[in-house]
Amino acid sequence: MLRYLIEKEFRQLRRNSFLPRLILLFPCMVMLVMPWAATMEIENLRVAVIDNDHSEMSTRLVHRIGASRYFKLAELPSSYRAGLEAIEKDRADLILEIPRGFEKEQINGRTAEVMVAVNTVNGTKGALGSSYLTQILMDTSSPIPSVRYRFNPHSDYKVFMVPALMALVLVMLCGFLPALNVVSEKEAGTMEQMNVTPVGRTAFTLAKLLPYWAMGAVVLTLCMGLARAMYGISPAGSPATVFLAAGVFVLVMSGLGLVISNHSATMQQAMFVMWFCMLVFILMSGLFTPIASMPPWAQAVTYLNPLRYFMEVMRTVYLKGGGVTDVAANLAVMAGFAAVLGTWAVASYRKRG
Known part of the structure; x- marks a missing residue:
């Protein structure tokens, strides 16, 4: 049963003329444009x-x-x-x-x-x-001291930003698209047909989550390839650690998207709620502003932000060459978020036959 549901999701994706292009073009635009624009360096x-x-x-x-x-x-x-x-x-x-x-x-x-x-x-x-x-x-x-720059020898701001922008791409695609998935089927009327089938809530939720998990792997591979080709930036640590963390993080974001979609009556409502969550996640993740420079109450709030942990993983692996043991605590927290949001997504789906 789960196999056919996943096949249905991919067929719906292929029938949409816009989404496949968005999935490929959005990471390219972010990786090619944002590293030059999202910089704190000022010249001339x-x-x-x-x-x-x-x-x-x-x-x-x-x-x-x-x-x-x-x-x-x-x-x-x-x-x-x-x-x-x-x-x-x-x-x-x-x-x-x-x-x-x-x-x-x-x-x-x-x-x-x-x-x-x-x-x-x-x-x-x-x-x-x-x-x-x-x-x-x-x-x-004064005499010029001997200074050695660790992890970013040339003090290139792109080295700091590119791994974080990969996380941003996953947030936008693997968060927004699931948030619009169920509610779009509600508006199209196909959910009524799904509700009269013997499909269980768990199978239904997994069928919605797994395609975005696969999509996240494709998008991350594309981003890593562009980072290497355009900027010469490769992970100092194992790429397997990056994919492991990304796999857990995509489940977190797609689970949140499904929760919002299950509780939304219209696409406008789902988009508004998800956009609000995205703004909070991005601004409180350390993407642009270091968390240590935030006021104490804001630093406490960031512990509830799953993007914070994934951002730390990406920069640790890419810049410092960290391995699984170095990011184990972040992975554990993200796995906890994934479990909570996945369970919530299953519980919030109500079949109304």
């Missing part, structure tokens, strides 16, 4: 430098700032007032004022103070620009 910040010292050391500092890919020398104003005017007229984002005696203080072994003024209308841009410039100033005024 315009700097106005006021060099009051005109020494060899201050000139070297100005050249070093101009050579950085994060900055672009916009102006060399003669006074601080002229620099402020450049910011007010949107010709500069930062002002660096080098005082007289800058080189003398450095030669005498004292720390020379400089002034940095930042346009923080865009708070993120201003904070990052100030941080980049401060790092250059610190390297200039």
Whole structure:
């Protein structure tokens, strides 16, 4: 019986002219576009430098700032007032004022103070620009330490984002599509035919879950192939660990989708509820904002977010080379979510013959 139900699901998927294209095109669009857009790096910040010292050391500092890919020398104003005017007229984002005696203080072994003024209308841009410039100033005024970057040697933001975007693709496809599955059959009237058959609730739920589990494997394989081909990003650990975690996570999301679909009367209602859940999951998962930087109450809420655990698994395997033992706790929590939501999906399906 289960075999025929699964076959029915795949036939319905093939008859839909839009969904097969969506399943293939959506991961491609996310993997090809989002790693370039979903980045916290800011380049070509315009700097106005006021060099009051005109020494060899201050000139070297100005050249070093101009050579950085994060900055672009916009102006060399003669006074601080002229620099402020450049910011007010949107010709500069930062002002660096080098005082007289800058080189003398450095030669005498004292720390020379400089002034940095930042346009923080865009708070993120201003904070990052100030941080980049401060790092250059610190390297200039003190011996450069030997720094080794672990897990992401080139500090490439795409290495951090691509594994998380794979999780995002699975959330959107394996969460939204099951949420619309049952309710679409209710609106089409085919659920009435299913209700008069001897199909049990467990078999019905498994027939809805397993096709999305297979679809998740296909989508993840496509995403991993694109990540390797386009960005040269491959898991530092075993790909089998990635597929194991993804298999459990897909059951979590498709189970949630079926629960929402069983309790929804219309597709609009199911879409609204699922979209609300997706927003909460994505924003509270650590995808863009580190969980450690959230307030304590928000950090506590993230423990109820299954995407948090899968995100940690993906980044642990991809960046740190972790194995099953390293992510066992996350896998156990996701398995618990899958069991609860799967049981809820079975219990919430009511046959009305």
